[in-house]
Amino acid sequence: MENTQDLYIIKRPTGHCEIIPSKQVGNDNLEIIEQWGPFTSEEEAIARRVGLIRAGKCQPV
Numbered sequence: 001m002e003n004t005q006d007l008y009i010i011k012r013p014t015g016h017c018e019i020i021p022s023k024q025v026g027n028d029n030l031e032i033i034e035q036w037g038p039f040t041s042e043e044e045a046i047a048r049r050v051g052l053i054r055a056g057k058c059q060p061v
Contacts, residue, residue, distance in 0.1 A: 007045040008037035009052065017058035019045045 011034040039045040
């Protein structure tokens with residue numbers, strides 16, 4: 001069975017963006033500068049993250 005968890009892209013203070021499940025977005029331990037989403041598939045989130053890197057919103061890893 002497929003995971004139906006929504007995914008978000010979060011920008012960290014370092015400028016790098018990570019893809020995380022929605023259940024972690026509310027975690028107080030995460031320092032989030034910006035967030036994008038929700039995305040329903042990992043492929044969609046990855047494509048969006050690549051776009052954010054190309055647009056200069058995120059730093060590549």
